[in-house]
Amino acid sequence: MLDHHSIEQALISSAHQQGVELNGKDLLDLRTGVAATLAAKERYRQCMNASIYY
Helix, strand or coil: CCCHHHHHHHHHHHHHHCCCCCCHHHHHHHHHHHHHHHHHHHHHHHHHHCCCCC
């Protein structure tokens, strides 16, 4: 799985290639969204790997 820094850099470079200028708020939103998505993915992985309670 890619780390958050690689994902952020890919999204930023994609925006620059499309001619979009990102300000500080845009970068904060991008970092927050990536972090939240990766955290949700990790919680889901832990939930799926947990043992079943009877």
